[in-house]
Each structure stands twice: as C-alpha cells, then as structure tokens.
Amino acid sequence: MRVGIVGAGSIAYGTAALVEQQGHKVTLWSPSGERTRALATGEALVAQGAIVGSFHPAVATSGKDLAANTEVLVIALPAYGHKAVLDAIAPHITPEQIVIFSSHASFGALYLSRLLATRGVVIPIVAWGTTAVTGRQLSPTSVNVNTVRKQVDLATVPVSQSERGLAVCKDLFGDRFLDRGDLMAIALSNLNPQNHMGIALGNMTRMERGETWSQGQNVTPKVGRLLERLDQERIAIATKLGLDVRNIFQHFHLSFHVPISSISQMNQEMHAAGNGGSGPSTADTRYVTEDVPFGLVMTAKIGRLAGCPAELHESGIRIFSAMYDRDFTAENDLLNTLDLDAMSLDELMTLCRNGYAVAA
Known part of the structure; x- marks a missing residue:
C-alpha cells in the first residue's frame, strides 16, 4: 500500500x-x-x-x-x-x-x-x-x-x-x-500523559539543567508509586464507564518486554537491559507541552463527566501550569473546538461509536 x-x-x-x-x-x-x-x-x-x-x-x-x-x-x-x-x-x-x-x-x-x-x-x-x-x-x-x-x-x-x-x-x-x-x-488507553507527568515532576531539575539521564533508572520507587496511583485514577474512570483498558503493568510488559513487577522495578529492568531510554534534556518537552494540555486535561474532563474525578491528574495540570506560568487547560485547541464541556456523557459516548453524522 x-x-x-x-x-x-x-x-x-x-x-x-x-x-x-x-x-x-x-x-x-x-x-x-x-x-x-x-x-x-x-x-x-x-x-x-x-x-x-x-x-x-x-x-x-x-x-x-x-x-x-x-x-x-x-x-x-x-x-x-x-x-x-x-x-x-x-x-x-x-x-x-x-x-x-x-x-x-x-x-x-x-x-x-x-x-x-x-x-x-x-x-x-x-x-x-x-x-x-x-x-x-x-x-x-x-x-x-x-x-x-x-x-x-x-x-x-x-x-x-x-x-x-x-x-x-x-x-x-x-x-x-x-x-x-x-x-x-x-x-483512556494512552498512558503517556500520566507516566510523563510523574517522570517530569520527579526529574524537573535534570530537565532544566540539560542533563543526560536515564529515564528508566530514575523511575525510582517513589516516582513509580506515583505512576501507579495515577493509573488507578484512569482505570477507575474506565471501570465506571464499563470499558476494558490495559493497566500500567500490562503496558510496560507489552511495550518493553519486561516481566510484571512494581513499576519502579520494571523500569530498572529496562535500564539494565539498555532499553530504559533517555529522559528529556530540556523543560521545553512534549512530556509537558503536549501531554499536559492534550492528555491530562482530557482525562480530567472525562473523569468529571463520568462523576469520577481524577484528583491527581487535576493537581498535575495546576502544578505544571504554575511551574510554566501557562494555562495548559486553555491550550487544547481540539477539545476547545469540539466544545466538550457542552456535551453530556451520553452524547460523547455516542459520538465515540458513530462519529459525526453526514448532513442530509
């Protein structure tokens, strides 16, 4: 093709x-x-x-x-x-x-x-x-x-x-x-925003100083635990909506071919195998400038619609907005154009199955 x-x-x-x-x-x-x-x-x-x-x-x-x-x-x-x-x-x-x-x-x-x-x-x-x-x-x-x-x-x-x-x-x-x-x-299946939130918060000074650092190695136990808690919020929203999505443990196992363990341990296995990747060497990284407005903001909106607030995601949006002196909620031109806030949950779920109808 x-x-x-x-x-x-x-x-x-x-x-x-x-x-x-x-x-x-x-x-x-x-x-x-x-x-x-x-x-x-x-x-x-x-x-x-x-x-x-x-x-x-x-x-x-x-x-x-x-x-x-x-x-x-x-x-x-x-x-x-x-x-x-x-x-x-x-x-x-x-x-x-x-x-x-x-x-x-x-x-x-x-x-x-x-x-x-x-x-x-x-x-x-x-x-x-x-x-x-x-x-x-x-x-x-x-x-x-x-x-x-x-x-x-x-x-x-x-x-x-x-x-x-x-x-x-x-x-x-x-x-x-x-x-x-x-x-x-x-x-509710894209784990990058939640994972990158925890990684960026735990390693922001490395990013700002332009250091070269292993991402996998620096998903330490406390950073890994934050990723697990963020994942629990996402899974709770999916469960409330009756949806089957992969969890963070399955994600790392299927993506990076490491045995299932704690998220920190799985990342250490990736690092030891030379597959841990390099973390961002600048604060001007898509881990924040893309994943906060187009990932965390979206998950938070779905959580509110579903009556299952994602409090850690909401906190991440506010923290990054303060750190970067930007309103990341306002930067999502897709959600703002679709006017998701004006939709009911049922309307959004119907669109997700059928798309927009062709005008007669």
Missing part, C-alpha cells in the same frame, strides 16, 4: 521504517518542510536499534500532495500539531482512504469526523492508544528505534468500519493490534 505519514520526528521516522520493512511504500510530509529537506534530496533514512536498515521514503510538499498520492494517512506528530494538519488534509480525503492516529489524543478522531461529515465523507478513522514504535531521532536522516511494541490497542470511528480498520493496520504493521471496541476506550 501507499502510506502517507504526517510528521518528521522520531515516531514518524520509526513508523516509516516499520512500514517499509513490511513491504509498503511511504511518503512523509513535514508541514514546515525543514525536517525532511535532506530526505527530499534523495538521502536515505537510516534506522538502528529494534529496526535496522536504510529506507527511501518519498517526501510530499503539502497536505494536498500527500493525500492525492496515498491510500492510508498516518498522523504521527505531537498532538499540538494535530488540528492544523487535519485542517490541511481533510479537504482532500476521499471515501476510499483511511486515517490512522499514531497515537490518538484529545478526540482528534472526532474532530476529523466532523470535518469530513461537512463534505459528506465517511471513512474508517483508526485511533491507537499508543505508538507502534518508540525511539529518538538522531539526525535529519536517522532514527534509533528503541522498541517495536508487541501490542497496540485501537478503535475505529465509526465502529461499523472496525473490521476494515483493523485489517489495514495488521497489513501495514503486523499482527500486533487489539480492538478495544470504541473511541472512549482508546481515549
């Missing part, structure tokens, strides 16, 4: 390597064009780590160009860039195409569904609970893929298109997907 990937960071590059390794053809689009400049001249994309090889993805010059030449579109950039790229590609998406969010955040799938409904277009919109790969970009033409996950949770909007959504994902990325049924389950 011809696959268009929106983004040019570590996840986009790692995903491109995985897709081409599976025998498909990739085109990358960086909205700024800066990150893909070298690849556009013919240089190879070199992957190392869990994926090894040299690949030659094409480079698109615009969202229109990307949509016109691909069958599948993968959104693989930070959530604060989702609305802008969805606005750019939505006018050019056809009913024959499929869009995959790697990974999904803040009901971006509903925002795309609404954009397409105004054009009378319905397609499978697949939301992943996390990315298929983790890694770090080493240069404009190279990426270190830390791991390829054994299992990725997904859901398709509308649910009537679930069979097609799952089949395409398996064809492109291998048999590593579990369909969780509907988008609300996926909204």
Whole structure:
C-alpha cells in the first residue's frame, strides 16, 4: 500500500521504517518542510536499534500532495500539531482512504469526523492508544528505534468500519493490534500523559539543567508509586464507564518486554537491559507541552463527566501550569473546538461509536 505519514520526528521516522520493512511504500510530509529537506534530496533514512536498515521514503510538499498520492494517512506528530494538519488534509480525503492516529489524543478522531461529515465523507478513522514504535531521532536522516511494541490497542470511528480498520493496520504493521471496541476506550488507553507527568515532576531539575539521564533508572520507587496511583485514577474512570483498558503493568510488559513487577522495578529492568531510554534534556518537552494540555486535561474532563474525578491528574495540570506560568487547560485547541464541556456523557459516548453524522 501507499502510506502517507504526517510528521518528521522520531515516531514518524520509526513508523516509516516499520512500514517499509513490511513491504509498503511511504511518503512523509513535514508541514514546515525543514525536517525532511535532506530526505527530499534523495538521502536515505537510516534506522538502528529494534529496526535496522536504510529506507527511501518519498517526501510530499503539502497536505494536498500527500493525500492525492496515498491510500492510508498516518498522523504521527505531537498532538499540538494535530488540528492544523487535519485542517490541511481533510479537504482532500476521499471515501476510499483511511486515517490512522499514531497515537490518538484529545478526540482528534472526532474532530476529523466532523470535518469530513461537512463534505459528506465517511471513512474508517483508526485511533491507537499508543505508538507502534518508540525511539529518538538522531539526525535529519536517522532514527534509533528503541522498541517495536508487541501490542497496540485501537478503535475505529465509526465502529461499523472496525473490521476494515483493523485489517489495514495488521497489513501495514503486523499482527500486533487489539480492538478495544470504541473511541472512549482508546481515549483512556494512552498512558503517556500520566507516566510523563510523574517522570517530569520527579526529574524537573535534570530537565532544566540539560542533563543526560536515564529515564528508566530514575523511575525510582517513589516516582513509580506515583505512576501507579495515577493509573488507578484512569482505570477507575474506565471501570465506571464499563470499558476494558490495559493497566500500567500490562503496558510496560507489552511495550518493553519486561516481566510484571512494581513499576519502579520494571523500569530498572529496562535500564539494565539498555532499553530504559533517555529522559528529556530540556523543560521545553512534549512530556509537558503536549501531554499536559492534550492528555491530562482530557482525562480530567472525562473523569468529571463520568462523576469520577481524577484528583491527581487535576493537581498535575495546576502544578505544571504554575511551574510554566501557562494555562495548559486553555491550550487544547481540539477539545476547545469540539466544545466538550457542552456535551453530556451520553452524547460523547455516542459520538465515540458513530462519529459525526453526514448532513442530509
């Protein structure tokens, strides 16, 4: 298949390597064009780590160009860039195409569904609970893929298109997907925001000083316990809504191939195996600037709608807003555009299954 990937960071590059390794053809689009400049001249994309090889993805010059030449579109950039790229590609998406969010955040799938409904277009919109790969970009033409996950949770909007959504994902990325049924389950399946909250709070001075430090090693017992408590809040909301989602122990086991233990111990195992990853070397990191407004804020909103407040998540939003002197709640352009606060829980749950209806 011809696959268009929106983004040019570590996840986009790692995903491109995985897709081409599976025998498909990739085109990358960086909205700024800066990150893909070298690849556009013919240089190879070199992957190392869990994926090894040299690949030659094409480079698109615009969202229109990307949509016109691909069958599948993968959104693989930070959530604060989702609305802008969805606005750019939505006018050019056809009913024959499929869009995959790697990974999904803040009901971006509903925002795309609404954009397409105004054009009378319905397609499978697949939301992943996390990315298929983790890694770090080493240069404009190279990426270190830390791991390829054994299992990725997904859901398709509308649910009537679930069979097609799952089949395409398996064809492109291998048999590593579990369909969780509907988008609300996926909204509560992305563990990055809660995990990154605890890691960033526990290591903020390292980040501000620009230190080089092992993330896995520094998920110490107290940081690990905070991650476990944050996870309990998320699981409580999912349980209240009757949803089946993975817990943090399953997440680390399936993502990083370590035996189930305490979260701190699992991270120490990752560090010992050389798979603990490096923590952010700046406070200007997506662990905060993406995951607080587009992750913690969303979970907190769902918790309030469900009558199951996520008090630690709410506290994290306020603490980070104070530390950064920013109102992170106001920075989520997806939730603010969808006006989630004006919806009832039943209305939101219905949209998560069916998407927006095409106007008669």
